[in-house]
Amino acid sequence: MEIGSRRNMVSSENSPPLNSVTPLRRRTANRIYALIYASALLALFYRHVRQLLLLRFTTPVPVAAATLSLFVADSVLAFMWCTTQSFRVYPIRRTEYVENIPKVLKEEDFPALDVFVCTADPYKEPPIGVVNTALSVLAYDYPADKLSVYLSDDGRSELTLFAFMEAAKFAAHWLPFCRENKVVDRSPEDYFRSNRSIGSETERIKSVTFGLQVMYEGMKVRIENVVAKGEAGKEFIEKERQALSPCTDAVTGQSHPPVIQVLVDNSQDRDIAGNGMPNLIYVSRGKSRTAPNNFKAGALNALVRVSAVMTNAPVVLTLDCDMRSNDPVTPRRVLCYLADPNLDQSKLAYVQFPQIFQGLDRDDIYASSFRSGFQMNPMGMKNGPDYFGTGCFFRRRALFGCPMAIVQLEIPELSADHVVERPIQSRENMELAHHVASGDYENMTNWGSKVGFRYGSLVEDYFTSYQLHCKGWKSIYCHPNRPAFLGDAPTSLIDMLNQLKRWVVGLHEVTFSRYSVVTYGFRFLGLLMGLSYAHYALWPMWAIPIVVYSVVPQLALINALPVFPMLSGPWSLLYIFLFLGAYSQDLVEFLLSGNGATVRQWWNDQRICLVRGLTCLLIGSLEFGLKCLSISIGGFSVTSKATNDEQRKMYEQGVFDFGASSLMFVPLSVAALVNFIAFARGLALSLAGALAVESLALQVLLASFGVVNGWPLYEAMFFRSDKGRLPTNITLASAFVAALLCAAAFLA
Numbered sequence: 001m002e003i004g005s006r007r008n009m010v011s012s013e014n015s016p017p018l019n020s021v022t023p024l025r026r027r028t029a030n031r032i033y034a035l036i037y038a039s040a041l042l043a044l045f046y047r048h049v050r051q052l053l054l055l056r057f058t059t060p061v062p063v064a065a066a067t068l069s070l071f072v073a074d075s076v077l078a079f080m081w082c083t084t085q086s087f088r089v090y091p092i093r094r095t096e097y098v099e100n101i102p103k104v105l106k107e108e109d110f111p112a113l114d115v116f117v118c119t120a121d122p123y124k125e126p127p128i129g130v131v132n133t134a135l136s137v138l139a140y141d142y143p144a145d146k147l148s149v150y151l152s153d154d155g156r157s158e159l160t161l162f163a164f165m166e167a168a169k170f171a172a173h174w175l176p177f178c179r180e181n182k183v184v185d186r187s188p189e190d191y192f193r194s195n196r197s198i199g200s201e202t203e204r205i206k207s208v209t210f211g212l213q214v215m216y217e218g219m220k221v222r223i224e225n226v227v228a229k230g231e232a233g234k235e236f237i238e239k240e241r242q243a244l245s246p247c248t249d250a251v252t253g254q255s256h257p258p259v260i261q262v263l264v265d266n267s268q269d270r271d272i273a274g275n276g277m278p279n280l281i282y283v284s285r286g287k288s289r290t291a292p293n294n295f296k297a298g299a300l301n302a303l304v305r306v307s308a309v310m311t312n313a314p315v316v317l318t319l320d321c322d323m324r325s326n327d328p329v330t331p332r333r334v335l336c337y338l339a340d341p342n343l344d345q346s347k348l349a350y351v352q353f354p355q356i357f358q359g360l361d362r363d364d365i366y367a368s369s370f371r372s373g374f375q376m377n378p379m380g381m382k383n384g385p386d387y388f389g390t391g392c393f394f395r396r397r398a399l400f401g402c403p404m405a406i407v408q409l410e411i412p413e414l415s416a417d418h419v420v421e422r423p424i425q426s427r428e429n430m431e432l433a434h435h436v437a438s439g440d441y442e443n444m445t446n447w448g449s450k451v452g453f454r455y456g457s458l459v460e461d462y463f464t465s466y467q468l469h470c471k472g473w474k475s476i477y478c479h480p481n482r483p484a485f486l487g488d489a490p491t492s493l494i495d496m497l498n499q500l501k502r503w504v505v506g507l508h509e510v511t512f513s514r515y516s517v518v519t520y521g522f523r524f525l526g527l528l529m530g531l532s533y534a535h536y537a538l539w540p541m542w543a544i545p546i547v548v549y550s551v552v553p554q555l556a557l558i559n560a561l562p563v564f565p566m567l568s569g570p571w572s573l574l575y576i577f578l579f580l581g582a583y584s585q586d587l588v589e590f591l592l593s594g595n596g597a598t599v600r601q602w603w604n605d606q607r608i609c610l611v612r613g614l615t616c617l618l619i620g621s622l623e624f625g626l627k628c629l630s631i632s633i634g635g636f637s638v639t640s641k642a643t644n645d646e647q648r649k650m651y652e653q654g655v656f657d658f659g660a661s662s663l664m665f666v667p668l669s670v671a672a673l674v675n676f677i678a679f680a681r682g683l684a685l686s687l688a689g690a691l692a693v694e695s696l697a698l699q700v701l702l703a704s705f706g707v708v709n710g711w712p713l714y715e716a717m718f719f720r721s722d723k724g725r726l727p728t729n730i731t732l733a734s735a736f737v738a739a740l741l742c743a744a745a746f747l748a
């Protein structure tokens with residue numbers, strides 16, 4: 001069915017609205033402020049140019065180095081400021097009127113929905129968590145015969161398959177329970193953990209709930225035991241084990257045929273109340289030694305094909321295994337866009353929900369919520385948000401070419417308008433599904449280049465939406481008050497930094513390809529969208545100003561060399577305005593983004609921005625450089641969603657966890673130490689003479705800002721003895737480098 005086609009609609013003229021757009025009031029203020037800030041930037045560059053013109057061959061090296069590096073740093077900052085404006089000129093807020101859906105679209109005309117859930121490693125992604133994700137969407141408030149959930153298991157693990165066989169049995173009890181009791185938390189873990197208003201329940205419901213909870217806990221224990229043992233053991237049906245067995249002779253996972261198991265079949269299976277259930281299908285795509293597996297993008301494309309053969313729903317939801325549904329009406333909410341006769345349906349590729357995380361500590365010490373990327377900026381992207389990899393409803397057709405021209409596929413069964421007539425488990429269907437999921441199916445095809453999720457970058461989400469937007473597709477950012485999904489974010493610093501390092505490598509892969517935003521993007525996206533995408537593509541460049549501003553003025557201070565204007569002169573006001581102006585606008589936007597944002601969280605957010613610049617942005621870029629020289633080949637290292645109690649405790653107390661011996665911590669600790677030494681030296685110089693106070697004051701202030709931000713590091717280096725302290729070898733190495741730098745600056 002073509003969603004949005006008039007045939008299925010009540011006439012559009014007198015139908016009630018399904019959604020509305022309100023421009024945010026702050027946009028006028030944003031524009032005026034942008035003009036003021038831009039003038040200040042012009043003044044800054046006037047001063048820079050004047051100083052550059054003063055440089056001679058005879059200029060002392062420290063002066064020349066400081067002048068040049070600060071010029072470069074400010075140029076990057078100014079460019080980044082320009083890119084940020086693309087989110088600020090026209091921010092909007094959307095509202096959906098789900099209650100009007102029945103007046104516009106009859107339930108039997110709802111489009112079918114295929115949900116893709118990805119998992120890759122049963123140890124980093126505990127199967128009980130994946131099961132909760134799947135159950136939360138199986139229980140969507142949507143016609144069961146129009147809903148299918150596909151699980152992609154790149155780990156090809158009998159532990160995960162076992163967990164899903166258990167989940168299929170549990171679903172038969174869970175789905176009718178949710179429906180009858182209008183449960184909103186449809187992931188059982190969240191439901192049983194939450195403080196439900198038990199008092200208001202009748203005796204009967206109480207005992208049903210209790211029985212279900214016992215059943216859930218039983219399943220959880222069985223799954224966790226199996227994971228602890230590392231094999232499904234006797235509990236596992238021999239047939240399934242045989243299906244997986246070809247992988248045991250290639251445990252390296254390099255080469256094996258696909259496994260597809262239909263665990264719940266809508267045409268046959270019934271829940272305990274006798275109603276139909278959505279399809280639940282386990283897929284572990286095949287892998288081949290001769291073809292790259294393309295990580296998550298490859299997994300998603302395999303699901304696009306398998307689902308095309310089996311159900312071919314026109315709408316596809318992609319979910320990471322740690323992203324549970326938090327609101328059962330979400331698919332209907334999406335229909336407020338995909339079925340809106342007043343929108344240009346032929347160009348609308350996807351509806352993206354924000355990534356919102358559960359289980360963060362109150363102050364969000366690692367800034368895991370990524371408010372700017374997931375909640376603030378998307379409201380302002382002219383043609384709609386980029387794709388975040390999860391919580392996104394695609395129109396299947398958007399994966400097959402431009403809005404106007406379809407890319408022909410190898411077999412007709414894969415095309416978006418193919419109607420599936422065979423029962424999903426028919427022999428022909430299963431054979432074809434296995435064929436399209438095999439490891440070398442994609443050889444010599446357009447998959448990953450013109451069709452499906454795009455290959456070539458570790459941030460396949462960013463890259464895919466970038467290409468769709470370049471091809472003329474549009475997207476919609478939908479952020480209802482009750483979060484549609486809740487996910488897990490890394491709760492250890494090193495996990496978080498490693499995750500971002502992967503993103504950095506992925507973004508560089510795009511920037512240094514023929515699809516670079518600079519040479520390709522701007523041409524097809526236009527100025528505003530081009531700037532928005534450049535903002536992300538060039539995000540690793542933040543490392544330059546952050547590194548420069550964390551050491552150069554400080555080393556100059558140690559040398560008693562002024563690099564900023566005198567405190568009493570007019571130019572110092574410019575510097576103070578540029579600094580405080582940027583920070584306060586960021587603070588205001590952060591607080592306006594809602595969802596309980598606090599000043600403390602903002603403070604942590606700005607601190608983590610600096611930390612990122614000195615760690616993952618820097619090291620990630622270095623790693624990318626090595627990769628280009630083919631010195632190292634890193635893959636997609638999956639972020640761990642399992643935490644140990646100690647880590648969890650540290651995180652909940654808001655204490656930084658530096659307890660990993662990682663090279664990434666070296667530049668960070670060096671910067672912290674340099675700031676401390678510079679601050680001490682600055683104080684000493686100020687006590688010695690009034691002139692120093694005047695000319696070095698801004699540098700002393702900057703160093704004091706560094707010291708305040710570096711506090712957790714000093715603690716981790718010198719005062720802590722728990723597991724989260726900085727490993728001694730890292731402390732020693734950093735102290736050595738910092739001492740060398742400071743001595744060199746002092747003597748220069």
Ligand SMILES: O=c1ccn([C@@H]2O[C@H](COP(=O)(O)OP(=O)(O)O[C@H]3O[C@H](CO)[C@@H](O)[C@H](O)[C@H]3O)[C@@H](O)[C@H]2O)c(=O)[nH]1
Nearest residue numbers: 118119120154295296299320321388389390458459638639
């Ligand atoms: O070979 C692989 C590797 C990963 N995954 C899955 O991809 C998802 C995302 O992996 P994760 O380690 O959680 O990455 P994050 O950095 O947390 O994820 C963000 O960044 C990714 C791109 O780097 C996007 O794919 C994600 O949607 C986005 O949430 C998980 O469900 C994995 O199971 C696979 O299916 N196959």
Ligand SMILES: [Mn+2]
Nearest residue numbers: 320322488639
């Ligand atoms: Mn994740």
